[in-house]
Amino acid sequence: MKSIKEHLMFILPLMAMLIGIEFILVFNRITSSYENKLKNEYAILVVSKKTLKTPFVRSIDNRIDTVEPMNREEIAREVTAGMQDAAIAAIMKDLPYFYRIHLTKYFSLKDLKEIRDNLKKVNGILNVEIFGKNYHSKHSMFELVKMLLNIFIVMLFAVSILLVIKQMQVWQLAHKERMQIMEIFGAPMMLRSGILFKVALTDAFIATILNMGLFIYFKNKWAKTSDVDFIKNNPDLLFNISDFFLLFLLAIVIVIISVFYVAFKSREVPEG
Amino acid sequence: MANVISANSLTLAYDKGKTVVINDATFTIEQGEFVFITGPSGSGKSTLLKSMYGQIKPYKGKLSVGGFDMNRIKRNQLLQLRRNMGIVFQDYKLINEWTVEKNVVLPLIITGYSLDVQKVQAEKLLAHVKLSEHAHKYPLELSGGEQQRVGVARALSKNPFLILADEPTGNLDEFSSGVVWDLLENACDQLNATVVVVTHKIPTIFNIPYRHFIIENGGVHEVH
Numbered sequence: 001m002k003s004i005k006e007h008l009m010f011i012l013p014l015m016a017m018l019i020g021i022e023f024i025l026v027f028n029r030i031t032s033s034y035e036n037k038l039k040n041e042y043a044i045l046v047v048s049k050k051t052l053k054t055p056f057v058r059s060i061d062n063r064i065d066t067v068e069p070m071n072r073e074e075i076a077r078e079v080t081a082g083m084q085d086a087a088i089a090a091i092m093k094d095l096p097y098f099y100r101i102h103l104t105k106y107f108s109l110k111d112l113k114e115i116r117d118n119l120k121k122v123n124g125i126l127n128v129e130i131f132g133k134n135y136h137s138k139h140s141m142f143e144l145v146k147m148l149l150n151i152f153i154v155m156l157f158a159v160s161i162l163l164v165i166k167q168m169q170v171w172q173l174a175h176k177e178r179m180q181i182m183e184i185f186g187a188p189m190m191l192r193s194g195i196l197f198k199v200a201l202t203d204a205f206i207a208t209i210l211n212m213g214l215f216i217y218f219k220n221k222w223a224k225t226s227d228v229d230f231i232k233n234n235p236d237l238l239f240n241i242s243d244f245f246l247l248f249l250l251a252i253v254i255v256i257i258s259v260f261y262v263a264f265k266s267r268e269v270p271e272g
Numbered sequence: 273m274a275n276v277i278s279a280n281s282l283t284l285a286y287d288k289g290k291t292v293v294i295n296d297a298t299f300t301i302e303q304g305e306f307v308f309i310t311g312p313s314g315s316g317k318s319t320l321l322k323s324m325y326g327q328i329k330p331y332k333g334k335l336s337v338g339g340f341d342m343n344r345i346k347r348n349q350l351l352q353l354r355r356n357m358g359i360v361f362q363d364y365k366l367i368n369e370w371t372v373e374k375n376v377v378l379p380l381i382i383t384g385y386s387l388d389v390q391k392v393q394a395e396k397l398l399a400h401v402k403l404s405e406h407a408h409k410y411p412l413e414l415s416g417g418e419q420q421r422v423g424v425a426r427a428l429s430k431n432p433f434l435i436l437a438d439e440p441t442g443n444l445d446e447f448s449s450g451v452v453w454d455l456l457e458n459a460c461d462q463l464n465a466t467v468v469v470v471t472h473k474i475p476t477i478f479n480i481p482y483r484h485f486i487i488e489n490g491g492v493h494e495v496h
Contacts, residue, residue, distance in 0.1 A: 177367075178367045178369065181365050181366075181367055181378075182367075182378070182382065183351075184325065184327075184354065184359060184365070185354055185355070185359070185378055185379050185382055185426075186350075186351040186352065186353070186354035186355035186356075186357075186379075186382055187351070187382040188348075188351055191381075191382060268327070
């Protein structure tokens with residue numbers, strides 16, 4: 001019972017830290033994927049007298065990714081509904097070219113305005129529409145969510161570090177005597193802390209597995225019933241097998257630092 | 273014979289020299305000698321012993337143990353020196369989470385001997401200290417006298433060149449004290465180990481020749 005309690009006292013804060021890290025990974029995947037989705041759905045509308053090609057437009061502003069021409073006939077058909085053929089021909093002749101301009105990433109409103117201004121300087125471009133109001137509210141909401149989650153993760157991490165330090169102090173008390181006896185008989189630090197390493201590495205493995213289990217549950221159960229369509233359609237964002245290795249590696253690093261801390265604090269200090 | 277311990281104008285002190293415990297002591301102890309160090313409580317007997325295994329550094333003067341200059345000994349050299357010593361404590365200093373058998377072979381574990389060697393040596397030593405039937409017990413299941421015999425067995429497990437014992441019979445009854453003295457006598461007599469024992473009282477029956485140092489007012493004097 002005592003042993004289980006001792007393990008849990010290290011596993012739980014370690015798990016909290018790993019959950020924090022996994023949150024960062026998942027959150028980064030979700031945000032970059034969502035950002036990509038927002039980016040793909042968004043386009044600047046450009047009206048031009050001349051035809052525009054991607055390399056030329058990119059040379060004006062490197063934040064521009066592609067230029068997609070809109071179908072002039074379709075636009076003309078909508079505009080000229082019910083008109084005579086001669087009138088349609090005349091309109092087609094004077095109808096400018098319409099383009100959707102896609103960007104390389106999900107930029108801020110300030111960037112969009114800069115891009116618009118750069119495009120407006122091009123001879124032949126008649127109008128540039130960035131749909132700023134709608135874009136700005138989406139972008140602001142996105143940034144706010146990002147910031148709140150980052151604060152949450154930092155706080156979770158800080159609390160976890162405090163818990164791990166507390167547990168290290170408990171370990172130190174529990175193992176100090178044994179380590180000091182071993183030191184009196186000439187044991188090097190690695191041997192003195194050997195048992196701690198064994199316990200801590202086991203705990204690190206257990207914490208990683210539990211953490212993985214939690215996120216696999218999110219991926220396979222929670223995501224499917226989630227009200228968030230984006231998550232529902234992309235459950236893989238919630239867990240990758242590569243996360244396991246990363247988390248285990250991180251857990252090992254935390255364990256090594258913890259054990260060396262305890263071993264160092266238990267080191268004999270010559271008297272006198 | 274070679275000097276195992278050599279002190280030259282040795283001064284030991286605490287609080288950065290504010291409390292001098294041993295003052296200007298000069299003596300040598302040779303290989304295979306049995307030495308008693310006595311003196312009143314608080315005279316500095318244990319401090320002198322601690323200096324021999326590097327727990328306290330000389331404040332002034334020189335101390336050499338097993339060829340190592342204890343003033344300048346590096347940490348890894350100190351661990352190396354300790355691996356070839358046997359140390360017995362009044363409070364036994366056994367690892368309570370380990371079995372008696374494992375405690376006995378601690379010096380072999382530290383040196384990296386195989387499990388087979390450890391097992392053979394543990395059986396031999398536990399038979400020697402008459403504790404074979406307690407091999408798989410834990411220290412707290414034993415009496416004080418039995419725990420101290422485990423402590424002595426541990427000190428002997430690697431055939432050390434030097435055994436340091438701090439009040440080894442201080443907490444023991446007459447029978448257990450007799451067993452511990454026999455073990456230390458044998459270590460000196462048969463293994464040619466140097467044995468330095470700090471004690472309040474030299475046993476009345478002692479079967480091998482010994483030297484006796486007494487500590488008084490910080491000075492270390494040999495009693496002839």
